Amino acid sequence: MTARAAPFYARGFLSRNRNMYIYIGFLLFLDELVFSMSGSSSLSESGNQDSMDCLKATEKCNQDQKCSHRFRIMRQCLAGKDRNTMLANRDCQVALEVLQEMALFDCRCKRGMKKEMQCLQSYWSINIGLTEGEDFYEPSPYEPMTPHRHSDAFRLASIISGMHSGTSKGQPHCTDPSRPCNPCLDATKACNLNENCKRQRSNYISTCTRAQTQGQQPSQTQTQEGCNRKRCHKALRQFFERVDTQYSYGLLFCACKDQACAERRRQTIVPSCSYQDKNKPNCLQLRNTCRLDVHCRSRLADFHTNCQMTPHSISSCLNDDYQACLASYTRLIGTDMTPNYLDSGHSNFTISPWCTCKGSGNLEEECEKFLQDFRENTCLRNAIQAFGYGSLPKPDPQPTTGSVKPDLEPTATVAKTTMEPGEDPCIISPCSNLNELDCYPSKDYNCESAEMKLSKPESPLNTRVEDPRNTSPGVKALTEAMMQSLLFALVTLVM
């Protein structure tokens, strides 16, 4: 450092203040050191080929002497305490004008890219001091989301919710009619049966419900239960990054009809550790805290961009993109600005970060406006309801299985055979013959009189009378023997 300062001193600036020279020299030395390190690191590893990437843009600027020179001057101008005075300088203005013409200010970062953190840092270092004062809304450092994922998530949502309704007002129906409908429980069941979702969910629940065992209380942010808030946030971010959206969105945005379901939905992110705190900070202070962190700042800006309310569309969302809003909201979970459902209300849910507008002073109006972007965001509300009811995808036609069986009744036909006796004149003749052969005057008279009185009923009696006379006792013995033999045969068969 002193060696660097010596040449300036030797060049002949004896007339000016030594402190000023040392200060400028120190700044230049730091700038050269920082850029040389960043340049070597960027050269050694090849980044993304996309020209819109902030890392790529910074690398190109470093390779160009003109751009690197101007960028160095710009950072020097912004590093001063009195920024307005420095910006008024002619050299700073020239550098700013030159840099604005380059692609450095149009660069963006991709969500989940390889070096997202470095990219975000480059973006914010470029854009952090360009505007006078802090804006209420900051532009999103991420690239606009592609709309091709739109139908996929919502189609899967209907599967998770178990709904086949084609309208937003359709009533959800459950597979189990004995119990009340609980889409949040169904989403949890689906998650538990998926190996990756179950593992990631148990991981963040374990981290967020674990009590603090190590002696790091003074350094870490603690809640009443003594959990590690930062680790919990990290585990939540990992869950929503690594688990498929059909499962994670199902847990967050399930449509509830009763309080038990709403309470389960509220408890999804373990709010006692990840959301609630001892004291409720002011919303503007919370925002300032969030903007100090590159991650939180980027995601908050992304949320404001994608969940921006607009009266020009039916869905109140910009470009009618529900998916972008839900994704931005989900990515905000696990940051200092983590939002959640406020209570177990199922009919009219309210979403808000853990902050209040008390103590805002002159900025109360600004604070209320910031808070309304969460609590009364019609775009976010419509997006959540659209996902929960699965109204956007086309309803799947349900197969109709008609169970009509042909009736084949067997008709049992019973044939009856009746044997009628012989004719009456034939019966009369044997009586007359008997009369001639045998001398029984009394019987003869009875037979004739009976036949004359009742002709029809007498015929079966007559036949019965003849049978025993015709059958001899020898025949009876034979029949009995046959019966016994047959009985014996049947018994042997049975045995």
Place this chain on the structure above:
Amino acid sequence: MKLWKFAAIGLILCGAALLLLVLKVTPSSRAPPLPSSSSTSLTVSNSSSSIEFGGRQRRTRSADGENSLVSEFMEMFQSFTEGELKQVIGTLVERKAHRDAQLSKRTKRAKKGSKPCSLRKLVVTVSQLGIAFVSDETIAFHYCSGECDASRKNYDFVLEAMKKKGLLRKNKARHRPCCRPTAYEEDFLFLDNSFQYKTIHEFSAKACGCI
């Protein structure tokens, strides 16, 4: 059994033969009275009406006799066959069912024995686990089941031999391996029905082995 069956069949055939004999004998016994009646009618020299009566009389008697005998035997056969055949059929059906049941049991045992020790899966609710947790969340419970006879080692054979020889005072040592978990899944955390997060340790199998 076969001898008795053949004897029964022989008896049935004898019964049939006896029936045929009886049927043949009956008309011969009736033959003498018929011509005598006709001769008496001729000697009396009645009118044509008497002659007609005689002819009809003959037919009627023979028809009645045959029908009565046949009907008697038919009734006997029907009564016996209906009652007894039902019993016979029932007995045969019961025997077949019993044999089929035995066969099915044998095949089931064979099927059970052929499955080696492996990891099985069962989807249940947390409440159904029966360990005092009440939650409607579902979980895939993995358990171990199967045969371990193929994994027997010399230790098992030596121990079995010692048991048979009576060299062990207490025969409580087990001489065949068991199919049990060799590793357990990670902790499972869930939200119970009172909205409290709970943890279950080592409740589901991750890998199985014969130990």
